[in-house]
Amino acid sequence: MQIELSHLVPLPLRDKLQQRPSDIWNKELSFAPGSFVKIKAPSGSGKTTLVHYLYHIRNDYTGQVLVNGQPWQAYDKETLAAMRQQQVSIIFQDLRLFEQLTALENIELKRLMLPRPYCTQEKVLEMAERLQVTHVLPQSGRTLSYGERQRIAIIRALVQPFRWLFMDEPFSHLDDDNAQRAADLIAAECKGRQAGFILTDLDNDHRFAYDVNYHL
Numbered sequence: 001m002q003i004e005l006s007h008l009v010p011l012p013l014r015d016k017l018q019q020r021p022s023d024i025w026n027k028e029l030s031f032a033p034g035s036f037v038k039i040k041a042p043s044g045s046g047k048t049t050l051v052h053y054l055y056h057i058r059n060d061y062t063g064q065v066l067v068n069g070q071p072w073q074a075y076d077k078e079t080l081a082a083m084r085q086q087q088v089s090i091i092f093q094d095l096r097l098f099e100q101l102t103a104l105e106n107i108e109l110k111r112l113m114l115p116r117p118y119c120t121q122e123k124v125l126e127m128a129e130r131l132q133v134t135h136v137l138p139q140s141g142r143t144l145s146y147g148e149r150q151r152i153a154i155i156r157a158l159v160q161p162f163r164w165l166f167m168d169e170p171f172s173h174l175d176d177d178n179a180q181r182a183a184d185l186i187a188a189e190c191k192g193r194q195a196g197f198i199l200t201d202l203d204n205d206h207r208f209a210y211d212v213n214y215h216l
């Protein structure tokens, strides 16, 4: 699945962006399928905005986000929904768990969305074990710590098929050991699907073998 940016400029940041260089904004850019892409930027420079443009839940920009050669706007609602179930997955910065559901129900809701789920519940339990959140699976989303929420949101993003995974500061609530465990799981799941990811973060890191590093 091909993702390209063509002179993408967020309307709310238009004036601010003219004051500094960027590898991403207002550039022609193609993300190679299967590549691990890191985009680094300080707070308030548009990381969340970019991730929302990539997932097409915001479109207040000039320029284009092209998916398989077509702008996101060319896809109808049904196709878009199917692509979000099968081709692109996301870990939101604000995590977006349903608080009235348990941690496990949050994951299962996503896993069972497809008539033929991509992975088994055993696989979910295995991922939970690996990220050390097995004990919180029956717990209400409302009562989870932010670090627990983040790991549940990571697992939820990994239970579906995808060609690209978008991640917005996915380890912001995790200590180094937990972050590395989560990164290793994400890398393995991407490799298993021959999928790529686009990850935004504040700082440099060596958690992944990135193919490319950009400054936003």
Ligand SMILES: Nc1ncnc2c1ncn2[C@@H]1O[C@H](COP(=O)(O)OP(=O)(O)OP(=O)(O)O)[C@@H](O)[C@H]1O
Pocket: 012, 013, 041, 042, 043, 044, 045, 046, 047, 048, 049, 050, 093
């Ligand atoms: N819909 C909007 N209208 C106006 N301004 C906006 C809008 N969305 C975001 N902004 C502004 O755009 C800038 C970038 O916001 P964004 O959340 O994308 O940054 P970020 O790099 O993800 O920040 P952080 O690291 O703090 O999460 C901020 O100054 C924000 O106030």
